[in-house]
Amino acid sequence: MSRLPQDYIAAEHRLGAHNYKPIDVVLTRGEGIWVWDVDGRRYMDCLAAYSAVNQGHCHPRIREAMVEQSAKLTLTSRAFRNDQLALLYEDLARLTGAHKILPMNSGAEAVESAVKAVRKWGYEVKGVPDGEAEIIVCDNNFHGRTLGIVGFSTDPVARSGFGPFAPGFKVVPFGDFEAFAAAVTDNTVAFLVEPIQGEAGILLPPEGYFRKVRELCSARDVTLILDEIQTGLGRTGRFLAEEHEGIEADVTLVGKALSGGFYPVSAVLSNSEVLGVLQQGEHGSTFGGNPLACAVARAALAVLVEEGMIENADEQGARFKAGLAAIRSNAVREVRGRGLMLAVELHPEAGGARAYCEALREEGILAKDTHDHTIRIAPPLVLGAEDVDWAVERFDRVLTRTG
Template sequence: MSRLPEDYIAAEHRLGAHNYKPLDVVLTKGEGVWLWDVEGRRYLDCLSAYSAVNQGHCHPRIRDAMIEQAGKLTLTSRAFHNDQLALLYEDLSALTGAHKILPMNSGAEAVETAVKAVRKWGYEVKGVPAGKAEIIVCANNFHGRTLGIVGFSTDPTARAGFGPFAPGFKVVPFGDYAALEAAVTDNTVAFLAEPIQGEAGILIPPKGYFRKARELCTARNITMILDEIQTGLGRTGRLLAEEHEGVEADVTLVGKALSGGFYPVSAVLSNSEVLGVLKPGEHGSTFGGNPLACAVARMALKVLVDEGMIENAETKGAYFREGLGEIRSNAVREVRGRGLMIAVELHPEAGGARAYCEALRDEGILAKDTHDHTIRIAPPLVLTRDDVDWALERFDKVLTRGA
């Protein structure tokens, strides 16, 4: 007996925790940039599972790599070596120039790993007094949902009711170099930021901000940590978004698209100094670096490069932004973005972005609202020009009609 969409939704509501508020669509199949619901309706995916499926849904080469490895060996723990981990290290190092790599599972785990490692580096290498290490972060940041991470969030929804929180973090406005410089002390061990703030609404800092931050970190012996979990792996039209500013972080965090949506995989990419402080027993993960994850990640990286997805993100992103910018709508305040990481910010008086996302769903487009008045657009990087034209017709209809 087939179930109706409302049956699935009711069961989720009855049995699941209510920590999400998804759009009312029940998906059952994905291919490339398209998704289908349980009633057979097709949608253009403009979220990519928060940029986890940059390579498109169910990419056949990644799927085949997963199936092949799943038939051989899936998990050993790091108590033993496996024949895929070293190969992933080599692939990541060749692509990014990383000298040391630590694989984890989720993006939040990568962030927590970096925080632990850089504090230890501060004490053992920089000489910060025990218990005094400070990490500078940015207002409106989003680095995950763990207790350690929400402790330095400025989002009241993320923080309320979860304290007390760990000390050791200073918050400065994103993109404000003077505030960053003023926050630095002799106890500052790291500056942690997103190159573009995704959850905050695709916020891009002033040109040159990260170049000056890089110079400051170098001059004051501070580790620059860039969270590229959403912005990295082609999303902005570069392998890493830091390339737009011509900088190189000391520690770069990647995840999400590192597996093309097939499996949770993340990694801390570092210079030798920071990750070099970790000794056996001081940090780890049962699933981190498992052979199945490594085989999937290796192919996910390979198809990004082989199939020109990074370059496609740049060209189709520019075309998409141009088309959105030409829509004459009193609801739209600004269109901004880099590559296929795009935001349509609405005037507050236009009503909430959620209603526009619901209207877009009815037109066959799945996008996500963020921070009340922003529609976030991040389709898979296999998007074609025809796909963009199809989407623009529907965005035009919804934005000019109103929600």
């Protein structure tokens, strides 16, 4: 018995927790930059599962690696060794220069793991008094949804009703170096920050901000933790977004596209000092570093590099941004971004971005609103110039029709 789209939507509404408000399109298939709904209509995916599908939907090489490994060995737990984990370590170390690696599953788990490790480092290596470690974060941050993380969020929707929260975090304005410098004390063990704030609306810091941050962190023995879960793995036209300012973090968090959308995989990439403090039994994960995840991640990294997706993101991102900036619409306040991590911010009087995303859906484009007035645009990194031009035409129609 076939189902209509509204049947799926009604079942979700009846049986599922109402913690999401998705665009009402019911997808059933994906390939590359395209997805199809249950009625057979095709859409360009301009969200890429929040940058988890950088390599495109259902990439055949990643799928092949997953199928092959799933027939051999999927899970051992870390009580035993497997023949894929060391190979993933070697791939990540070669690509990023990491000295120590901790495999986890979700991005939020990677963040929580880094917070634990850097606090322990602060007590055992830096000499911070027990229980007094401080971590600096930025306003409008988004690092995940766990209780520990939402405790230092400034988003009332993420925080309200979930307290009490753990202490030990200071919040400073994103991109304000002087505010960051003033917040650092002898008890500061880390600065946790996104190179570009994604969920906040694709917000970029001023040029040179991270170079100054890096210098101060080195001078004051503060661990710089860059959350590259959205910005990393080619999204901004570089393997890691930190490369745009020529810096290196002490700890880098990756996830999402680390599996190309096939499986939850994340990792904490670190110098030897920070992750070196973790001893047997102090931290772990049943699924973290499992052979299926490692095989998938290795394939996802390989296609990202070998198929030129990072360079393509740089080239097509510039084309996409220029095309959007050329649209003449009274609704548009600003077009910003880097690589294929882009945003169109609307004037408040133009109405909410949700209505524009609904209109884009009718034009065959799936994009997502954030923070009321911003449309974020992050397609898979495999789109071509003709795809960019096709999308810009449809953005033009929607933005000029309603604005």
